[in-house]
Amino acid sequence: MLSQVARSASRATFRPLRTISYSSIRLSHSSPQDAPHLNFRSFVEALKKDGDIAEINTEKDPNLEVSAIIRRSNETDDKAPLFNNVKGAKNGLFRILGGPGALRDPAKGKYGRLARHLALPPDASMKQILDKMLSAKGAPAIPPREVATGPCKENIISGDDIDLTALPAPLIHQADGGKYIQTYGMHVLQSPDGKWTNWSIARAMVYDKRHLVGLVIPPQHIWQIQQMWKKEGKKEVPWALAFGVPPAAIMASSMPLPDGLTEAGYVGAMTGTPLDVVKCETNDLTVPANSEIVFEGTLSTEDYAPEGPFGEMHGYVFPGDAHMCPKYTVNTITHRNHAILPVSACGRLTDETHTLIGSLAAAEIRQLCIDAGLPVTDAFAPFESQVTWCALRIDTAALPALGLTPEGLRKRVGDLVFGHKAGYTYEV
Template sequence: MFRLTHHQILSSLKPTSIRVRLYSSKASLNSNQGDPQLDFRSFVEVLRKDGDLADIYQEVDPNLEVGAVVRRVSETNAKAPLFHNVKGTRNGLWKMFGNAASLRNDSKFRYGRIARSLGLPPDSNWKDILEKMRLATTRDPLPPNILSTGQCKQNKIFGDDIDLTNLPVPLLHQGDGGKYLQTWGVHILETPDKSWTNWSVFRGMVHDKRRLSCLVIPGQHNSMIRDQWLKLGKDEVPWALSLGAPPAATIAASIPIPPGVSERDYVSSLAGKPLDMVKCELSDLLVPANSEIILEGTFSLKDKALEGPFEDYIGMHFEGEAGNQPLFTVDAITYRDGAILPVSVPGRLTDESHTTASMASVQLLEALQQHDLPIKDAVAPLETLATWCILQVDSKKLAEMKTNPDELCTTIGNISQAPM
């Protein structure tokens, strides 16, 4: 067993691990409607058909009550909750949904939500899920369908008409430093030369009427893109946030993918079909056309504000966890009729933090095999959050290498800690 971080796993992957293709835009009709892996609304509906959705029509308070229910679902593997009547909802913003990638109670369908997010049958096992993700790295990406408009543009709010403090943004845990609008959405950033579009899931707390303070960790992809803009002397970066993104996109944005590889490409390979995308109102960024909610604006490279603390995957807060983080200004909100805000409420086993982190074993296995090591398989149990991983050794190949366990472990450690 070896302790590895996502950063270490990514460091050992070659950029060519996932095929990348440049392509031109091409408009076509919406092709993702009704596909649960590529349309969040369809994903919710397929959970209902599976008997895995709890429709809650009683009014719920976004101040701790929603968070308490979602945590209870995570801890008991109950049905995913859809809150139809959130206190403070106005102008269609918003219903709430929780536990998109947590577990089911029936052992036969334990991973059903994750399987549905990836276009697999609900009785798929964990190995089926990892194998589908692995195969996606071997396929060419498909050009996106660039649409003239999409469901995410059915309603629009701009500028001073935006007031995040007047929306039912949830306080998810006692002791959180504020209300978190972003816990299960996809941030979208692009390099200055547009060669790399990064999709990632990092938390965002409401700071004031039009700004979020979001966690940006040095060494992660959002930080790399920020640094490229800083070198050009820019003060801000075009930014978008897709809430209620295609489920496969949110999964992909949650796992380690080599730097320089666009998650949009990976998702099209994963789904085996192109994504429907639409241009933002205020920038050239492309966003999933069927997103429930889109925030558009800028990522400040100089302005910061206090963010956190926020209860994380171990189920507690840490003293001094809060810190100054970059501010993201919201200049436009577009959203579907009857918009649904997905929320993730991290804590003790098992929720989205644990399930998505454990998928890192796919990238770890690929990194080790790229270096021709005698490793047949890699599995990170959900309970580990990928802080350690079980490796299956090819005994015959190991013998041919004429090495020993200590040397093999040292080699694995060196690969995992190779510089970016």
């Protein structure tokens, strides 16, 4: 598998079929979209102003070297590394930002990067961050606004000019089954009836020149939508994968929101403004207009290939443990000039799998319990548990009025949480 996905980048180069100077087509309403929580490039600049970026201009190899530096940063709560000179990068594809949602020096605001995702002060607490993520619950959705074009259309590559094996996709862990280009991007899929557009994060690795293979398993929403299309007799599902999306959008993509809820509207309600989106070149899906990189194509319902292993959020890997997962076909790539690929190098504490997946699932569990009338006042996934535990704060004085014993409460919580996608990772 590694020999298939680790071919030399010198074998092929990308030739942009169309290059656009975005400066000549800037949108009249683009100003709000330039805020750091709504624009990944602005987010990077905000981290620079925070003194939270380590720019690395010497050439670094995506084969383990880049990820080793990211891991060092993650494990020491150091600055986020921005690799401006990745070995094998050509024609603007691509630079790499590591640890976009990891922790940082407590003196600079431990959760400052997450706060920057949501337009909160850099010294915001985790509770303030989770409260912000839940602030759109029950609020009217603010749908995205489709615009004619955007920065993600500055360069367009299609068809036979695409060679994913020529990209400097990182080999993150030595025992990984391939080069995982997708660790912090946002999959975009839509139900066959068009009523549900899902944004989600699910890992994917380079398989060959035109294909990725990625984890698509129940109860993921990406799996649910794939199965809907399969029941319709379709062999391919329209799909896009956007990297370097608005930080508020990637936060919502990490959250186990209810089935059928369109994340774009939730993000709009949470931020108070509609996101600008543009239509893909090859299908009717829309993606954030200021995305750094966009892959367009299809997700197969029947063509599967070995996926994995991958160094997991729990800090371990099972060498050679691969599973059959569906392929993605990439038909078009669009990207910004000097594009940046965000990368999460998961493993030991602390990285995005802990700060986002665990924390946001805990927030959803808290809301589930409150909506069910249970006396839960707070929830958090302790990082020390590799976010496999969720600790709940209980208003014990309210138990008698509810006719609940501690044992009865535990059962009610367990039945509720483990019947929901949010409980998939947890022991409560």
